[in-house]
Amino acid sequence: MNKFYQGAEKLLVSVDCIIFGFQDNKLKLLIGKRKGEPGVGEWSLYGGFVRADENLKDAANRVLYECTGIDNIYMQQVGAFGKIDRDPGDRVISVAYCALINVGDYDASLMDRYGLMWAELDRLPPLYGDHIEMVQKALNQLREQISVKPLSFKLLPDLFTLTQLQHVHEAVLGEDIDKRNFRKRIKQIDYIEKTELIDKLTSKRGAALYRFNLKAYREAPKFNLK
Structure with missing residues (x-):
């Protein structure tokens, strides 16, 4: 056991991936239905917990590869989301990452494996927890950057x-x-x-x-x- 920070409260850290895809001249979002509680059956971003041997970026890259099958994907950090009651399951702080891909490069077989779908931004269903806040913040960042990057x-x-x-x-x-x-x-x-x-x-x-x-x-x- 580490002798430092004894007595400090331990928190869970996750990464949530906001994956935008371009298809038919529209920007779409990759979402799936949650397979477990809390929020089973609700539409959600794809994410996962950060492992003990991973830094944040490694965790985000792992999650992105799991649900896209694409290596070396463009990714940028959107921000941290840490409201006390944001996750009814436990005290979880999530760091959101945004990725951009062309839908044509996507391995469609993964959609069936993980129960994912591409949803048009103006037709998004209600999303779990604060995921819509993550999506909106990521979209705002893209809109600010696309003219200069x-x-x-x-x-x-x-x-x-x-x-x-x-x-x-x-x-x-x-x-x-x-x-x-x-x-x-x-x-x-x-x-x-x-x-x-x-x-x-x-x-x-x-x-x-x-x-x-x-x-x-x-x-x-x-x-x-x-």
């Missing part, structure tokens, strides 16, 4: 059209964007490169394909798309 490229193929890029921004922001102004701003950004390739699958007339240049992004002054 290359988050949208986590949801796009390596080669994409400007229309596809605009659809991602609109899905995250939850509003339409003026096409002309958006394209004008995009073409001023060095790290969004136009290629010589043409997309003839999603565009009848043929649209230029672009790509994200990570090296140019790291060297370029930060540009605001707002």
Whole structure:
């Protein structure tokens, strides 16, 4: 037994993963029904308790891999949630993490294994406990960051059209964007490169394909798309 902190109250720490997926020009949330008490049968984020041999990020990566089957997934910490009565089962402090994936990269067999589904953000069912607060905080963070960080490229193929890029921004922001102004701003950004390739699958007339240049992004002054 550790000789330090004897007599201090022990608390449970969990991670909850807010997994946003992009599909059909919409931002969706991965949720599932709780299989045990408290809240059995209620819709919930996917999460788990932090193990003794894990740091927070390791725990979040483990949980994300369990429910997505994807390694090296984009993830950022949203914040800690620790209201005394937030979990009727015990005193649990949860650290929420947000992840972004393209639904097309997702192993659909895991949905059946864990009883998960993709829910559209404007059609979410009631969520367990304070999970809706976690989702809203994560969404607010994304909306603040998408204009200054290359988050949208986590949801796009390596080669994409400007229309596809605009659809991602609109899905995250939850509003339409003026096409002309958006394209004008995009073409001023060095790290969004136009290629010589043409997309003839999603565009009848043929649209230029672009790509994200990570090296140019790291060297370029930060540009605001707002």
